[in-house]
Amino acid sequence: SAVISQKPSRDICQRGTSLTIQCQVDSQVTMMFWYRQQPGQSLTLIATANQGSEATYESGFVIDKFPISRPNLTFSTLTVSNLSPEDSSIYLCSGQGVYEQYFGPGTRLTVT
Amino acid sequence: AQKVTQAQTEISVVEKEDVTLDCVYETRDTTYYLFWYKQPPSGELVFLIRRNSFDEQNEISGRYSWNFQKSTSSFNFTITASQVVDSAVYFCALSEGDQYNAGNMLTFGGGTRLMVKP
DSSP states (O other): OOOEEEEOSEEEEOTTOOEEEEEEESSOOSOEEEEEEOTTOOEEEEEEEOTTSOOEEOTTOOTTTSOEEEEETTEEEEEEOSOOGGGOEEEEEEEEOSSSEEEOOOEEEEEO | OOEEEOOOSEEEEETTOOEEEOOEEEOSOSSEEEEEEEEOTTOOOEEEEEEETTOOOOEEETTEEEEEEGGGTEEEEEESSOOGGGOEEEEEEEEEOOSSOOOSOOEEOOOEEEEEEO
């Protein structure tokens, strides 16, 4: 199994600023993903983080707003840019293991 | 496009009751994987089970059981003799993949909030 950690666990940010979330996996995974969970809602995939190349974004999510990096097989970052109150959510990263997708504990973002 | 529907947004039961959480899915692929995850109030996602599309055998794990029926595109989850600690949001999810791995994005259902009262 894989253990995924995220930093920070929570943050409160002002409108117009940016937050970068780090995701670290303790072992190599084939694929890494970033999800958003808005308050009281389900999880929605933001993008697939590709090692050494640009992330693959889902409909409704763009690179300018959610730039993602994945410099190696065990680490990825998600930046949420130009924050607005609508960005207040939990952001989760996940890594694909052989059998299941492992999830980090999430980063709870509040934008004021 | 794939889709997962959990029609029950919230269920409330009294401890020791049995409860079934429904999940209906849509996909055009013949090879796919179905999952259940639990999200307790602490927020982390806990993996419960994975099922692939070519294995319709039902599964039991302690008080948990899963009923997979391709004919009705359903993958329902039953908790027997529910306990207060079962209170959580439960998500059903689907991914498309090949026979050897499920290495694709997950499409989640809307989730079912289960409240077990003492």
